[in-house]
Amino acid sequence: MFNLRVYGILINEKKQVLVSDEFIRGSYYTKFPGGGLEFGEGTRDCLKREFMEEMNLEVKVTDHIYTTDFFQISAFTPDQQIISIYYFAEPLAAITVPLRLKPFDFDQRQMNIYEQTGETETFRFIDWKDFSEKSVTLPIDKVVAGVVKRGKMVRS
Numbered sequence: 675m676f677n678l679r680v681y682g683i684l685i686n687e688k689k690q691v692l693v694s695d696e697f698i699r700g701s702y703y704t705k706f707p708g709g710g711l712e713f714g715e716g717t718r719d720c721l722k723r724e725f726m727e728e729m730n731l732e733v734k735v736t737d738h739i740y741t742t743d744f745f746q747i748s749a750f751t752p753d754q755q756i757i758s759i760y761y762f763a764e765p766l767a768a769i770t771v772p773l774r775l776k777p778f779d780f781d782q783r784q785m786n787i788y789e790q791t792g793e794t795e796t797f798r799f800i801d802w803k804d805f806s807e808k809s810v811t812l813p814i815d816k817v818v819a820g821v822v823k824r825g826k827m828v829r830s
Contacts, residue, residue, distance in 0.1 A: 681708030682763030690799035
């Protein structure tokens with residue numbers, strides 16, 4: 675079975691990369707914003723929906739960056755193969771969710787969400803000079819971080 679995921683690389687005017695710090699089923703992950711493709715949805719629409727659900731942020735989905743080209747088993751569902759698609763995303767409004775300065779800086783409200791659902795998340799920016807494959811947790815995200823960093827695909 676395949677699990678299709680769509681993620682956005684959002685780089686702000688300060689050349690900082692947006693990441694999501696997530697606490698899921700007792701484990702910590704730093705990843706790019708995005709999530710699962712739903713039936714009847716295109717990949718770009720999926721990414722727009724995910725940004726709206728996670729950050730209440732309308733985005734413009736621009737250039738395709740990468741699609742998984744190797745076998746990756748799901749970290750959460752071992753009978754699923756992950757295929758992830760990555761795009762650049764540009765915010766169409768100001769980011770209004772609280773941004774954190776350090777990883778996994780969850781407040782009490784977020785921990786209450788975790789108690790109820792088994793997952794919670796926060797968002798933060800990583801300065802371009804500090805951004806690398808080591809900035810993210812998941813194997814496909816590491817590949818994409820390297821592609822973006824080596825390609826110097828920062829928008830001026």
